[in-house]
Amino acid sequence: MKMPVSMTVNGQKVSGEVEPRTLLVTFLRENLRLTGTHVGCDTSQCGACVVHVDGSSVKSCTLLAVQAEGSNVTTIEGLAEGDKLHPMQEAFREHHALQCGFCTPGMVMSAIDLVKTHPQGLSEQEIREGLEGNLCRCTGYHNIVKAIAAAAKVMNAKA
Amino acid sequence: MYEFAYHRPASLAEAKTKHGGDDDRRYLAGGMTLLPTLKHRLARPTDLVDLARIGELAGISVAGNTVSIGAMTKHAAVAASAEVAKAIPALAHLASLIGDRQVRNRGTIGGSVANNDPAADYPAALLGLGATVHTDKRSIAADDFFQGMFATALEPGELITKISFPVPQKAAYQKFPNPASRYAMVGVFVAVTGGGPRVAVTGAGANGVFRVTAMEEALKGGWSADRLKGIAVPADGLNSDIHASAEYRAHLIGVMARRAVAAAG
Numbered sequence: 001m002k003m004p005v006s007m008t009v010n011g012q013k014v015s016g017e018v019e020p021r022t023l024l025v026t027f028l029r030e031n032l033r034l035t036g037t038h039v040g041c042d043t044s045q046c047g048a049c050v051v052h053v054d055g056s057s058v059k060s061c062t063l064l065a066v067q068a069e070g071s072n073v074t075t076i077e078g079l080a081e082g083d084k085l086h087p088m089q090e091a092f093r094e095h096h097a098l099q100c101g102f103c104t105p106g107m108v109m110s111a112i113d114l115v116k117t118h119p120q121g122l123s124e125q126e127i128r129e130g131l132e133g134n135l136c137r138c139t140g141y142h143n144i145v146k147a148i149a150a151a152a153k154v155m156n157a158k159a
Numbered sequence: 160m161y162e163f164a165y166h167r168p169a170s171l172a173e174a175k176t177k178h179g180g181d182d183d184r185r186y187l188a189g190g191m192t193l194l195p196t197l198k199h200r201l202a203r204p205t206d207l208v209d210l211a212r213i214g215e216l217a218g219i220s221v222a223g224n225t226v227s228i229g230a231m232t233k234h235a236a237v238a239a240s241a242e243v244a245k246a247i248p249a250l251a252h253l254a255s256l257i258g259d260r261q262v263r264n265r266g267t268i269g270g271s272v273a274n275n276d277p278a279a280d281y282p283a284a285l286l287g288l289g290a291t292v293h294t295d296k297r298s299i300a301a302d303d304f305f306q307g308m309f310a311t312a313l314e315p316g317e318l319i320t321k322i323s324f325p326v327p328q329k330a331a332y333q334k335f336p337n338p339a340s341r342y343a344m345v346g347v348f349v350a351v352t353g354g355g356p357r358v359a360v361t362g363a364g365a366n367g368v369f370r371v372t373a374m375e376e377a378l379k380g381g382w383s384a385d386r387l388k389g390i391a392v393p394a395d396g397l398n399s400d401i402h403a404s405a406e407y408r409a410h411l412i413g414v415m416a417r418r419a420v421a422a423a424g
């Protein structure tokens with residue numbers, strides 16, 4: 001039986017009717033057509049589906065849409081301001097932190113949460129440990145780590 | 160996932176009523192174990208009763224010599240808590256090692272304890288510190304609570320409300336994580352509490368978390384990693400799987416226990 005669900009996604013109020021078993025990622029991709037959030041596994045391990053729910057990074061493949069009722073959700077589509085990329089997106093571009101790009105939306109969402117929870121700055125090791133929930137099969141992580149370190153400087157200077 | 164009905168109770172009493180002790184109904188906490196299980200169709204509950212909106216179930220408080228952690232408190236909150244870090248640093252450290260950041264942002268202590276995965280971290284802390292599991296009906300000592308792989312003293316519908324930990328004189332946790340899943344291949348929690356030294360092992364036992372009394376006895380003579388040298392944990396009753404043989408796990412228990420004793424200082 002379907003249930004009503006409503007939440008704020010990228011600043012806009014949205015609502016719909018979903019089965020309780022509908023995952024948040026399915027709601028985002030299929031109901032809202034926000035396909036930037038990816039699904040890379042069925043074991044909650046790859047992090048391609050990471051979005052922010054009420055400010056913290058979570059795996060949207062392991063959350064029911066109905067659990068996010070009333071929440072504030074941000075996806076990769078909600079980061080840029082018009083044509084101006086978020087500093088984390090800009091740093092990924094600048095430092096060549098992606099190849100196929102499949103893991104990138106999840107990486108960027110996790111990285112932003114990581115920087116925000118470490119206002120005092122991040123060591124390389126903290127960045128690598130902070131990415132334990134995100135798998136990349138292309139880059140070898142090296143440039144991703146570099147990009148996050150660079151973006152952290154920009155983001156913390158602004159804050 | 161198979162179909163199910165979903166309930167979002169606002170109070171403990173309402174949650175109890177919605178569950179009703181029916182084996183086909185399940186409480187939903189962080190969902191970090193339950194939802195993957197449902198996605199793989201390994202369980203088929205008719206109803207999920209979501210505990211997330213019950214305010215009284217979350218939160219950390221320290222009073223006197225006791226740290227109390229509400230069942231719905233997330234791993235990330237325990238890892239980041241200044242109060243926990245001050246009273247039982249080993250517990251905050253353990254929480255920071257669970258899974259990855261996104262798992263810690265959703266997973267809860269109550270869910271982990273109720274699930275009693277043989278490779279989960281919290282059961283080692285509960286047993287190693289001699290904690291108490293509080294439910295809507297009663298209080299259960301950790302020594303009586305964990306009853307084998309995925310088995311606990313919980314009755315159908317019984318709901319964990321909080322866990323209370325006595326503040327130890329010293330404690331430490333050392334984990335050898337599986338590099339892919341992050342679960343413990345072997346994790347050892349050591350502590351000195353009012354009742355003396357305790358050594359609890361997770362990840363290794365075929366029946367889940369267990370204490371190593373030979374090590375506890377040895378540590379009564381003095382707190383030093385050297386005292387554990389030569390104490391062999393038998394491989395009998397330990398897990399053998401694609402990740403590690405029982406013999407390898409037995410060896411790791413000794414190594415991780417000595418490291419934990421050294422880390423506790």
Ligand SMILES: Cc1cc2nc3c(=O)[nH]c(=O)nc-3n(C[C@H](O)[C@H](O)[C@H](O)COP(=O)(O)OP(=O)(O)OC[C@H]3O[C@@H](n4cnc5c(N)ncnc54)[C@H](O)[C@@H]3O)c2cc1C
Nearest residue numbers: 188189190191192193258266267269270279280319341342
């Ligand atoms: C990728 C990944 C890596 C992980 N790595 C680790 C790790 O390294 N170490 C580790 O310990 N764990 C790990 N976990 C598991 C994680 O810690 C889970 O959060 C935890 O095991 C279950 O907690 P939950 O809140 O998500 O519970 P849920 O999944 O919601 O529930 C689990 C079970 O407990 C029951 N339950 C929940 N709350 C209560 C309650 N208050 N009273 C009674 N019953 C209740 C539910 O009905 C269900 O049967 C990992 C999980 C994932 C997905």
Ligand code: FES
Nearest residue numbers: 040045046047061
């Ligand atoms: S899709 Fe892999 S963790 Fe969500």
Ligand code: FES
Nearest residue numbers: 099103136137138
């Ligand atoms: S860039 Fe291809 S998976 Fe990361």
